[in-house]
Amino acid sequence: MPATSIKILLIEDNLAEARLLQEYLKQANGNQFSLVHVKRLGEALNRLKEDCFDIILLDLTLPDSQGLESLAPLNSHAPSLPIVVLTNTNDEKLAIEAVRQGAQDYIVKRQLNVDLLVRSIRYAIERSQVMEALREANEALEIRVQERTAELVKAKEVSQMKSEFVSMLSHDFRNPLTTILLSTGFLQNHDDKLTKETKLTHFLRMRSAIKNMDQLLNEVLLIGKADLGKLQYQPTQLALEPFCRQLVEELQLSTGEKHFTIVFTCQGELGEALWDENLLRHILGNLLANAIKYSPEDETVWFELIGQEKTVIFRIQDRGIGIPLEDQKRLFQPFNRARNVSTIPGNGLGLAIVKKCVEAHGGQISVQSEAGVGTTFTVILPLASATVKSD
Structure with a gap:
């Protein structure tokens, strides 16, 4: 902390102890403390209205207040100001109760020294x-x-x-x-x-x-x-195959302790084409993550990338819990989840986002699924100003 930056309000009716605390602060390295001393709680509350402080040092035995009853009015007048309680009693229950009522620290006076005082002030402020x-x-x-x-x-x-x-x-x-x-x-x-x-x-x-x-x-x-029709399609030149391989690698690193295998295959020699990388990441990331999440441990997920003359097909297949037929009609609605997901976490937004991103590309998405057997999602996106390499 910069020098002379810590302004302290000391509430202590004992002049000898107040002078001792002031002497300790003068001995501190850098002498970065300024102290205002008052003897009563009422005086302290008036000073808080008139001036700004960084911390309060509070004696628990005052002429107009006793014990922890001083904390409530101080917190009321300056709720964000840290308070360090000073007392002659080494009482652990009292210390815990002081902290519970808003004090940041608790110091027994007879144990006090320069280092302890400075450290307590700094820690309380932090x-x-x-x-x-x-x-x-x-x-x-x-x-x-x-x-x-x-x-x-x-x-x-x-x-x-x-x-x-x-x-x-x-x-x-x-x-x-x-x-x-x-x-x-x-x-x-x-x-x-x-x-x-x-x-x-x-x-x-x-x-x-x-x-x-x-x-x-x-x-x-x-x-x-x-x-609202404000989801923008912002295409840039992108090579699909390395993009998909990188996405698979990222998923394998981010799924924690769950063991699984993603088998990625690519058909057709795809060159660079115009794609919105952010929207593609939403589409494929959500579909692959769902395939992993709703599949048993040590299962395999198949990810196919198929390049055609005017379109590209992404097919993601799993052998997970599947989707009941009656739930498939509402599958792409926000916050909608199949009834067989049990305790598997999720908010029902992923597939709604996927569909919106597919539509932004001018594409289509379809699903084939059977409960207890598995699910296949197929995404077909049109090529825009793209070149498909041929042999």
């Missing part, structure tokens, strides 16, 4: 900044959810389908939001008792949950753009 950043991130994420949901609602007629759409979207946000709330609450309530490894685990969980929500929002936005 922890408070992390929690504030998480709170702001959650608020921003909530606003983003509301904004993007509003865009979708405006794009649809008032109908039963819209109601079901919003309901499903809210349901899919609930799990990652719950993960974020539980982890932030646990960190706030037990921060001083947690190891660095445990804290890191919770931060990684929150990051993963936010990433999942962001991915879902992006998928919903793509569906919304397609419904």
Whole structure:
């Protein structure tokens, strides 16, 4: 932290102890602390209205306040300001309760020295900044959810389908939001008792949950753009065969511990042609990922690329759980999933996105499937300003 950047509000009625704390701060390397001392809680609340501070050092025995009852009014006046509690009692229950009520740290005065005081101040400020950043991130994420949901609602007629759409979207946000709330609450309530490894685990969980929500929002936005006719087709020169091989390699690296085999074959000598790489990635990535997800362990997925004079055919076949006939009619509708997926995770947006991207290419998609036997998806896309190599 830069020098002279930390402004401290000390609430301590004992002048000798206040002078000792001030002397400790003067001894700190860089002397980067400035201290304002008040003797009563009421004085502190008035100073918080008039001035800005980086941290509060709070004695628990004051003429106008006793024990932890000082925390509530301080948190009310300055909710984001970190508080370090100072006390003469080495009471673990009191320490835990102080942290639960909003304090960032707890120091026993007779154990105090320069290093402990400085370290506690710095750590308290850093922890408070992390929690504030998480709170702001959650608020921003909530606003983003509301904004993007509003865009979708405006794009649809008032109908039963819209109601079901919003309901499903809210349901899919609930799990990652719950993960974020539980982890932030646990960190706030037990921060001083947690190891660095445990804290890191919770931060990684929150990051993963936010990433999942962001991915879902992006998928919903793509569906919304397609419904409004704003899904743009932006073709560039692309060699299909190496693109498909690279996509297979990426999938094999990203599926974790699940063992599977993708057999990729190519018929016809395909040269470079005009394709929208982003839309193709949505189409083939979703279909291949689904084939893997709904297939048993150690199963094989077949991926065929067939070049013809005016079209290219992509065929993806699996021997997974299959799709019941009655579910195939609604297969490409948003948030629609077959009834036999059981506990396999998913939000029902993948195939809706695939169909929109196929249509943006001016192509067609079809499915052949039988429950318990397997599924074959066939995508036929027209060649645009492309050359097919011939022998």
